[in-house]
Amino acid sequence: MKRKHVLIYVILLLLGTNLWASTITVCSTCSIKTIKEAIAQAADFDTILIKKGTYKEFNIRIDKPLTLIGEDHPIIDGEEQGEIIQIAANNVTIDGLHIKNVGTSYTSDYAAIRVIRSEDFLIQNVKLEKLFFGIYLERSKNGKVLNNTIVGDAKDEYNSGNGIQLWHSQHIMVANNSVQQVRDGIYLEFSDFITIENNYSANNLRYGLHFMFSNDDIYEGNTFESNGAGVAVMFSKRINMHGNTFKNNWGTASFGLLLKEINDAEISGNTFEENTVGISIEGSNRIVYKNNDFIRNGWAIKVRGACYTNTITRNNFLYNSFDLAYNSNLNDNVFEENYWSDYTGYDLDRNGIGDIPYRPVKLFSYIVNRTPETIILLRSLFMDIIDFSEKVSPVFTPDNLVDAKPLMKRIK
C-alpha cells in the first residue's frame, strides 16, 4: 500500500516539473546567447536564468507569462536604440537585472521596462542607469514594483523622463525603490488604489513624487530629499499621506508638498524639514493635517486661496521663518492644539494649553503676501517691531485665524 503511494507521488512530481516550469539558461557560452532567443523558445511559466555578462539587446518583448531572473545583475545594454523590455502578458516576473542606455526620443516615451495591459507582474531588484523613462506601467493591474534602484543623469526637463511612471493603472504596490536624478521620481496619472511605500526619491529635476488625477492612493514612509520641488499632488481625491519625510527642497520656487485641487485627504505624521515652503495649498478642501512636524522651513504652510474646512491639529511648528502665510481675510479652517515654537504665552492653570490664543500669521507674512518685494526687509529690526505690535493688538491679520488652544510643550 505504502509503496503504491510513493510511486504515485514520484509520478506526480515528475509530471509536475514537466508541466510547470523548465529553466532556460542564457549566457555568453551557453547554447542560447540572447534573451530574445530564450523568450522565443520558452513555454508559458518557464524561468529564464540570465547569467552574468553584458547583453546588447533592445525591444525585448515578453508576450507570455515568464520569470526572468538575473544572476549577479547581468547588464542589458540598449545602446540608446530605444525601448529595452516590454511586458505584454500576465504573471511576468523580472528580478535582478541591470539595464542601461535607454534611447531618448522626443516623439515616444522609451522606457527601460514597460508593462502594457498586464496583470500580476513583479519587477524587483532591478538597477536602471542612463535612462529616459525607467519603469513605465500602462493600463496594468495588481502588480508590484519593489527594491529597484534607478539612477538617471537628467539635466533638462524637456529631454528627460520619469523614474517610475504609472498611467491608467490600478492596485499597484511601489515599495523600497530608490529613484534619483530623473525628471519626476515617481509619477502617477489616472492611477487609483496605488500604495507607495518606503521609497527614497532624491535629486530629481522636477518632483520627487507627482500625482495627477489619481484617487484613493496611499503613500507612506517615503523620503523626498533635495528635489526640484518635493511632492506635487494635483487634482486628486482621497489621498492618504502618512509618515513621509520632505527634506531640503530649498530654492526660490521650491516646496516640500504642493496640494492643488485636493479633497478629502489625510496628511499625518510627516516631517517637513528645511523646505522653502513646507506645504503650499491651493483649492484644497476637507483635509486633515495631524501630528506633522514642520522644522526650520521658510514658510511652514502657505495657503494660496480657496481652501475650506481644513483641520490643522496637533502639529509641531518649530523655528520656521514664517509659520503660516494666508492670502485672504476669510478663514474657514481650524487651527487647534498645535505647538508653535514662537508662542510666548503663559499657562496659569497648568493644563498644558496656553491661556492666550496664538496668531500664526505675522504681520510681515501678511505684507509679503500682498507685496512680494517687501521680503527684502526680512530680518530687519523694523519688521520685528511691527510684528510685535501686531501681535499685541491685531489689526491687519484675520481676527478668527487663531489657535485658541496652543500647546505649551512640543508633541513627541
Added chain:
Amino acid sequence: MIKILKYSFYDLMRSRWSYVYFLFYLLLGFVLLFLNNELSKAVITLMNVIIVLVPLIGTIFGVMYFYNSKEFTELLLAQPIKRSSIFFGQYLGVAGSLTMSLVLGLGIPFALYGLFESNAIWDFSLLLITGAFLTMIFTALAFNIALSNENKIKGFGYAVLVWLFLAVIYDGLFLMSLIVFEKYPLDNFSLIATMFNPIDLSRTLILLKLDISALLGYTGAIFKQFFGTNLGLMISIVMLTLWTIIPVWRLGYKSKRKDF
C-alpha cells in the same frame, strides 16, 4: 597723527568700556555656539545682533568719547599740531579699538569651535568686515554730530536719532514706499534704496550669502544677480567705503573751520 592715534587707542584699551564690549562679544559668541553647535546657524543669529548693536554702540561710544576728551582736545589744539591729525587720530583710535573688540571678541570663540575647517568662514569674514565697516561709519557720524553740537544733550539726542533713523525708520519708509508703489516695477528702486542705508546694505549682503536667501524668491533672485557678481560686491564695498569716507572728510573739513 599716529601719536594721537596711539594715545587714544591705548587710552581706550585701558578703559573699562573696551573690556566690557570685548567681553560682551566673547560671551555672546560662546553662548551662541554653545546653544547651537552649528557655525552657519550661529552666523545668522549673530547677524541680527551685529546689524542692530554695532551701529548703536559705535554711535554712543563715539559721542561719549568726543565729549569726554574735549578738554584734552582743547589742550592739543593749543599745540602746533595739524587740526585734522588731532581729530583723525582720535577717530581712528575709537573706531580701531571698537573694531578690535568686535573682531577678537567674536573671532576667538568661533576660531575655537573650528571656524577654519568649516565652510562658514567666508560668511563669517563677511560678517566681521561689515561689522567693522558699520563701526567705522557710525563712529564717524557720531564724531560729526558731536563736533557740530556744543550741547551734550543735543548731541546725544541727534546721535541716537541718526541711529534710530537708519536702523528702524528708514526701513519703515522703505516698506511704505514699496506698498504704495506696488503696481510699479520696484526692483531697481529697492536695490538703490538698499544702497543708501549702510545697515540695510550690510543686512542684504550677509543674507544673500546665507542659504536663507532662497526665501527671498523673485526679488531675492534680482538681488542675487546683482550682489552675487563680483561687480555687485565691489559696488557694495565701494558704497560702504563712501559711507565711511564722506563723514570722515566732513569731520576734517568742519574741524578746520571751527572756532574752539
